[in-house]
Amino acid sequence: MASNRGDGGGIRICCSAHPDAALIEDYRAGDQICSECGLVVGDRVIDVGSEWRTFSNEKANADPSRVGGSENALLNGTDLSTMIGPGTGSASFDEHGVAKYQNRRTMSSSDRALVNAFKEISNMADRINLPRTIVDRANNLFKQVHDGKNLKGRSNDAIASACLYISCRQEGVPRTFKEICAVSKISKKEIGRCFKLILKALETSVDIITTADFMSRFCSNLGLPTMVQRAASHIARKAVELDIVPGRSPISVAAAAIYMASQASDEKSKKTQKEIGDIAGVADVTIRQSYKLMYPRAAELFPEDFRFTTPIEQLPQL
Template sequence: MASTSRSLGLVCSRLALKPIDVLEENVFRVKSYIYSDFSLDALPRVTCPNHPDAILVEDYRAGDMICPECGLVVGDRVIDVGSEWRTFSNDKATKDPSRVGDSQNPLLSDGDLSTMIGKGTGAASFDEFGNSKYQNRRTMSSSDRAMMNAFKEITTMADRINLPRNIVDRTNNLFKQVYEQKSLKGRANDAIASACLYIACRQEGVPRTFKEICAVSRISKKEIGRCFKLILKALETSVDLITTGDFMSRFCSNLCLPKQVQMAATHIARKAVELDLVPGRSPISVAAAAIYMASQASAEKRTQKEIGDIAGVADVTIRQSYRLIYPRAPDLFPSDFKFDTPVDKLPQL
C-alpha cells in the first residue's frame, strides 16, 4: 500500500498534479468513454515520457514498442496478430511448417482466428489405413471456407492482369455482401467473383472489359454478364457508364503508340460520340476504330488485327465502326495534329 502511494505521488509530482486531480481525471476519462460517442481521445495512448510526440517503432520479433528518439522501450510483450514468420526443423515433412493459422481477416465471421492441429503420436491419431486424422486441420465454418476460396481466386485473377490491392479489397467486400445475402443462390462462386472483380474495376475508375475478365477466369463472358446484372440489382448499386477515354490510354500504351497518336485517337473518339456518328456502338469498338484512324494518319501505323488483339474486339467490329466515322474524318482530327498520311489517303475499307 505504501509503495502504491509513493508511486502515485511520484506520478503526481512529475505531472504537477495532486492525487485528487489524477483520480478526477481518470473518472472523467472513464465517463467520456462510457457515455460519450466513441473517440480515440478517450483511450489511453502509449507514449514516451521524454518524447510524447514521437511515433513509436514496433519491434514485432521482440514484441517491444521503442521510442525512436531516445531508444526507451515504452511497451513490451505486444501481441502480433499476423501470421507466424518462423518455421521449425521438426516440421520439415509437412507442407506448411508454420504452427499457427493465417493472419486475421476481418471479412470472415470470426476474423479467421483458426486452430491448427499438429501431428499426433497416439493410436487414436490415425485411421485404419495409418493416415493421420487431424493433422493441420483448421476449425473453420463452411461459409468462411467458401469465402476464403473465393478470395484466393480473386487475388489470382487480379494478379494476372496487374490490378492493385485496392481493387482486390473492394472485390472481396462485394463478394462478401453478395454471399451473405444469398441472392445469387445456384450461381457458381467463381462466376460471382469474376463479376465482382468487373464491378470493382469500374467503381475504382480502372474498368476492364468482359473479355479481359473472362481471359483470367474459367467463366464464360455470358455468365459473367448475367452475374453482373444480378449483383447490381441485389446490392442496389450502380456503376458509372464506361467511355472511350477509359480504355484509350491502356490500349495505346499496349500498342506502343506515341503520345501524339493517343491524344489524336482520344479526340477522334470524343468528337465521334458528340456528333452522334456511332449510335449503338460500344465504347471499346469506337476506341479501337479511333486508334486505327489515328495510327493510319501517323508514322506509327497499326493493323486492325494488332488493335483487335489488344482491345479484345474482332477485325470486322473495328471496320464497322471505322466506316461510320470515316466520312467525317477531316472534322475529327485535332487542329494541331501532324499528318504523315493525308486524310484523303486514309484507308476506306
C-alpha cells in the first residue's frame, strides 16, 4: 500500500505499483482494491450498507430494523427513542416473573390525539380511494387546528372529517358532504359546522364547486356511455350560463342534467331519479325541482350533435 499527499494537503491512498489506478471499494469486506492488480490497499472502510443482519432461524415477523420508526414532522416528539423488545431469557425477568426492562409511555396526550386523528383521516381516505396528497394536506390542516386550539369543544373525528373535505376541495377533487359523512362517524350537520369554523380560524379558502367537478364521477358510477356524459355536462353548463337554475346547488343541477340526458338516450342508458340520487347523494325531490326548471328550455340545453332516441317533447314532464 502506498500513500501520497494530495493537492489539498491530505493523504490519498493509492496502489504502490499503480498510483494512478482507480480504487474499487468493497463495502461488505471493508477493503479498497486496486483495479489494475487487485492489491488490497486499504481496509476498515465504514460499511454504508443496511444496519441489520438476518439469520435463517429468526422469526418471520421479527422486525430487523434497529433504528426505530420513521419520524413524523407533524408530531411534537420526533426524537428517536429506544424500544425494548420482549424478554426471552431468564435474565430478563426477576424472581417474581416480572420483566426487568419495560418501555415507558413517552408519547404525550397531544401527540396521541394527533396520531389517532391521522389514522382516522387515512382510514376515511382509503374507503373512498383518495390519494396520499389529499391525506397529507388533511393531516396538515388538522395539525394547524389542533395547535391553534381553534375548535375547542368539537370532537377530533368531526374536525378530521372537515379537514378531509377541505383537502379534497383544495386539491381539485371535491367530494360532497354526504360522501364524507358516509365514511365518517359524524353527522353531515356537524361536519358542515366544523368546515366553516376551520375556514374562519385558519383564514383559508376553497374554490367554488361546479357541476363539472362531479359530472364525470357520477356518470362513471352510473355506467353511462361517453355520449350521455358529454351531453349531461353540456346541459348542466348551459343551464348555469343561462341562469335557468338560480340558487340550486351544483350537485342537484348535475343530477338533473344526468337525468335529462339519460332519458333522451336509448333504453340501456335511461336512469331513474332514485338511481341518480343514490349516486349523487341528493333526494328525488331535489332532482325534480332542478329538472322542472330546466325542462321548458331543454331545446337550448342539449348539444347540437346529440342523437336523440327520445325526442325532447316526449321527455318526462314530472
